[in-house]
């Protein structure tokens with residue numbers, strides 16, 4: 334089978350933006366052995382006009398031409414035999430430089446993101462690393478304050494010490510953003526944000542970045558390509574942690590960068606190769622398998638997220654619910670416009686409990702697992718202040734509205750009523766413990 338030399342998706346959308354200042358670095362992409370590694374192109378034209386679910390199942394996933402296997406094989410190899418020095422049989426020489434499973438997954442993801450190019454990485458943070466690797470000392474990056482903690486740590490602990498200047502802007506502070514963009518190389522944002530689930534108007538960001546000549550990058554991890562298409566609103570680069578909804582089963586760590594800009598694709602491939610940011614072929618195969626069910630999973634995640642958000646918002650023990658699908662959410666109207674299919678299973682909430690009781694609550698669930706990460710078939714709960722966002726200093730967390738009592742749920746594919754029962758039973762347990770400790774205090778008082 335030859336997936337090498339494959340054709341990238343026919344453009345389904347939108348014009349490629351003119352190169353931004355950060356695009357000017359011209360890198361010569363070479364494989365580890367010096368052969369030309371210009372972006373591989375995957376011909377998905379038979380699927381270009383198909384709907385999302387069809388493209389998710391078929392783009393880049395053609396049966397194996399050698400055996401007819403309907404499910405493409407895993408090319409679990411580090412290297413490839415050559416018939417003559419530097420004469421490659423199918424364009425592959427070393428897996429850090431390329432692998433058929435990378436190409437198949439890239440074709441599939443580019444197709445569902447309505448993009449020309451994708452580059453897969455070993456993690457979401459590896460994709461950010463690949464994107465930022467072309468920045469030079471003195472280059473300025475603007476980013477939203479409400480970044481995922483690991484992205485924040487990468488920028489502040491790795492790239493800032495290397496001389497990259499970082500300007501953080503609060504979500505919704507459009508005038509400061511407009512003032513900071515001119516002269517910057519890159520604007521990084523997430524929507525919905527992690528864990529506050531603020532929704533940022535993507536088209537407005539794209540227009541502002543275009544006017545300022547700044548490359549825009551949207552972390553689309555929470556929404557997935559099924560719920561939201563940032564490139565179609567004019568964003569230059571989309572990044573996913575494929576560890577989350579794309580992988581969908583909590584069994585893989587991966588990342589991907591998606592773009593319509595050939596220069597960005599070439600640079601991404603180059604830095605993946607040069608810095609060793611490549612994923613494993615097996616992990617790519619797992620993500621390809623999972624993407625085939627993405628549409629069905631996201632419909633169900635979104636329905637459950639909506640039910641649980643409504644349930645929590647009416648609950649007397651809950652003080653605040655963050656979910657873009659609730660009409661009371663401050664960004665609900667923007668969400669309705671740019672996320673027409675739903676809002677995922679991500680719901681954050683604050684309970685009318687002390688911090689200690691909140692921690693006890695989320696440690697007491699029977700169905701919902703206390704764990705980092707999100708987007709899997711099983712429901713997870715996270716305490717951002719002590720887990721996923723602990724790398725952000727406490728005062729900065731509070732400044733961005735991330736209270737210590739906030740809890741983030743990633744609702745999975747279980748029955749919604751079992752999830753509600755789980756929350757009710759754990760709450761009852763925590764409140765019973767409160768009553769018992771009151772009784773103890775009362776008894777102690779008497780004794781004293």
Ligand SMILES: Cc1ncc(COP(=O)(O)O)c(C=O)c1O
Nearest residue numbers: 456457458481527554574576587
């Ligand atoms: C929104 C978001 N972006 C990026 C990342 C980083 O992805 P990874 O853990 O695959 O490196 C995460 C991880 O939780 C995330 O939640």
